[in-house]
Amino acid sequence: MEMEEKSPKPIRCKAAVCRAAGEPLQIEEVEVAPPKAHEARIKIVCTSLCHSDLTFWRLKDFPGVYPRIFGHEAVGVVESVGEGVEEVGVGDTVVPTFLAHCKDCVDCRSERSNLCSKLPFNLIPGMPRDRTTRFTDAKGEPVHNFLFVSSFSQYTVVDVGHLTKVDPGIPFDKACLLSCGVSTGVGAAWKVAEVEAGSSVAIFGLGAVGLAVAEGARLRGASKIIGVDLNPDKFELGKKFGLTDFVNPKEIGERSVSEVIMEMTNGGADYCFECIGLASLMNDAFQSCRPGWGKTIILGVEMHGAPLCISSSEILHGKCIMGSLFGGIKAKNDIPIFVKKYLNKELQLDNFITHEVGLQEINKAFDLLVEGKSLRCTIWMDR
Numbered sequence: 001m002e003m004e005e006k007s008p009k010p011i012r013c014k015a016a017v018c019r020a021a022g023e024p025l026q027i028e029e030v031e032v033a034p035p036k037a038h039e040a041r042i043k044i045v046c047t048s049l050c051h052s053d054l055t056f057w058r059l060k061d062f063p064g065v066y067p068r069i070f071g072h073e074a075v076g077v078v079e080s081v082g083e084g085v086e087e088v089g090v091g092d093t094v095v096p097t098f099l100a101h102c103k104d105c106v107d108c109r110s111e112r113s114n115l116c117s118k119l120p121f122n123l124i125p126g127m128p129r130d131r132t133t134r135f136t137d138a139k140g141e142p143v144h145n146f147l148f149v150s151s152f153s154q155y156t157v158v159d160v161g162h163l164t165k166v167d168p169g170i171p172f173d174k175a176c177l178l179s180c181g182v183s184t185g186v187g188a189a190w191k192v193a194e195v196e197a198g199s200s201v202a203i204f205g206l207g208a209v210g211l212a213v214a215e216g217a218r219l220r221g222a223s224k225i226i227g228v229d230l231n232p233d234k235f236e237l238g239k240k241f242g243l244t245d246f247v248n249p250k251e252i253g254e255r256s257v258s259e260v261i262m263e264m265t266n267g268g269a270d271y272c273f274e275c276i277g278l279a280s281l282m283n284d285a286f287q288s289c290r291p292g293w294g295k296t297i298i299l300g301v302e303m304h305g306a307p308l309c310i311s312s313s314e315i316l317h318g319k320c321i322m323g324s325l326f327g328g329i330k331a332k333n334d335i336p337i338f339v340k341k342y343l344n345k346e347l348q349l350d351n352f353i354t355h356e357v358g359l360q361e362i363n364k365a366f367d368l369l370v371e372g373k374s375l376r377c378t379i380w381m382d383r
Contacts, residue, residue: 008034008041008080014381015135015153016362017143019067021060024363025152030069030143032155033134035082039127039157041134042094045172047074047151048353048376049365050180051207055303056146057366063123068144069135072098073180074151075172085160093168095179098147100128100161101331114330119161121325128159152362154381164331170339173356173378174349178335180326181376182352184299185212185275187327187334189220193271193297197221202261202269203243204285205276206234208352208375209299211241213273218242219346222271226264228257228284231372240351258287265290272296279306282321286310292318299324352376358383 011032016025035041050073056063057070078092088094100119107113115121119128125144126132134157135143135150150156166175177183185208189195201217203210206229217225218241226245227238235246245264252260262268268290274282277300286296291314298321302308310321329335341347355377357364368374 010034011041011079011155013154014359015069015143016071016359017067017069017137018057021064021066022058025070025366027360027362029138030153031136032153032157033136035080035085035134035157036127036130037083038085038129038160039082040078040085040088040094040160040163041080041155041157042076042096042163043079043155044074044076044151044153044381046176046381047071047379048176049073049369049379051369052147052180054366054369065125065144067137068125068146069150069153069156070146071151071153072096072147072149073176074149075166075175075179076151076156079155087160088163088165092165093175094163095166095175095331095335096149096151096156096158096162097164097179097326097331097335098149098162099326099331100148100159101164101333102161103332108330114326114328116161119159127157128161152379154359164335166336166339167343169343173353174342175339176378177349177352177376178338181208182212182215182349183329183335183338184324184327185209185214186216186219186338186347187329188273188297188299188324189213189216189271191328191334192322192324193273193295195220195222195271198223199270200224200226200265202226202228202265202272202285202288204228204272204274204281205300206231206238207275210273210275211238211352211375213275213299214238214241214243215348217271219341224265226261226269228261237351241348256287257284261288267291268294270294274298274300276300277303279308282308283310286314286319286321289319294319296321297324298322299327353378356380
């Protein structure tokens, strides 16, 4: 009897539920089941809207599945844990991530990959070990989760392989940023490209991820950081993250972006980053990097499914192109380092947050991102 009394019970709470593609989210009461083995139930303190949420929110066909609770960039506090969970405990501040880090598989033990093979990334809804959901609606019907997190709920259940314990000294809204976008950009500069001091960098697309690349390149000591974007306002904003130069493709006349960047860098940038998800921009980035050693890092998923076509002769001349999922970081190793750098006033996060809303206003966050008015909108779950 005593054991039963201590066992976690289902929790009823508010969540923003998406019932159909592209429709406004509905604030509903949902029931969140207790955590099973290797899981923890988290009280989400705040979350933010990432562009990936927006992309999947618009999908009518698989992997668009409804009803669903979106959200994957968040921070919270552990409310309860399931059997076998030892690395986090009740009361710990944790950051959930869409990419697992089990620390046990061959990939997690290797420095060459951040793709966990024990809990592999995929787009199928459900918990990573049993494919079931921990959410039901007021009628008792299942509600699907999203990217193993579903942070648009006041409580959620996350596999321990997708949780990183962090220093509670970091403000919640700053820790939230490290759950996806900022870690992706900073990590791409640090761990994938390994940008060196004095090098030149070109960044295609100055959303939150692109500006995080700039911040990472700044911290690595890059001497020239060029931003490429159609929005002229992004240059002033980008200067806060280390941008030294700016190229607006609409303002360069008949010249191509690659011609301009090659002229600015005396032969091509050492590192180019594509942060939008367009094959044409990926090609521009590749054309803009330096023969001999130039690296092009792809962070954006091609939004139309178009293939990337590049010349084999340019590959033979020493240029390379690389993919980067979650910036190459291993969450449990690297996110605590980012937290420490923020607390030491090395890594700046404050300027990424442009708006704040409460859970009841979550659709406003979608409007702001669709209109291009926000980098990150913090959504406070108890407001």
